[in-house]
Amino acid sequence: MCPLPKLPQHRELFSQLSSIHARLSNQRSIAKKHPVHRCNEVQAEAATQFLNILWHYLESLCLNLKSHTITNVQSNKDRVSLLLKDSFIDSFPARDQPFIKLFVDTQLFTVLSDSRLTSFESGES
Incomplete structure (x- = not known):
């Protein structure tokens, strides 16, 4: 395996995603009891927020x-x-x-x- 380089503006991205990660971490026990394809409302909302943040991040890399x-x-x-x-x-x-x-x-x-x-x-x- 080769080491991956750091993401541009990784601290800002981490800051934006850390609260979503914390919410999903609190849902870990629920996730162990249910299959991956079934998620509760909190998990679905967190996934949507995560994807939106990631999409905006990728868009920001392509601004110029x-x-x-x-x-x-x-x-x-x-x-x-x-x-x-x-x-x-x-x-x-x-x-x-x-x-x-x-x-x-x-x-x-x-x-x-x-x-x-x-x-x-x-x-x-």
Whole structure:
């Protein structure tokens, strides 16, 4: 196993998730008695909050994505955008670049960036 680099802004993310973790930790005895696919209202709400925080965190990592793209307008007025990954990685502080280098090669980043690039191409952002 290779060591994972620290997440950018990991302290802020930890701070946001710690109260949700505490709530779920209090539900541990309930979780042992019930299958994973069945959860109570507290667990479901905590999971939703966790996912929302994580989604906003990932979105925040991609805020400056547009400034690292090249857009080509085709003759039929279609737009095609290409992400300059090295430029995007270099836009982060040196301490965050090890994580971002790994992150840009994940399917999650590909889906997120493709979604962003599509919205740029259609003129939504």
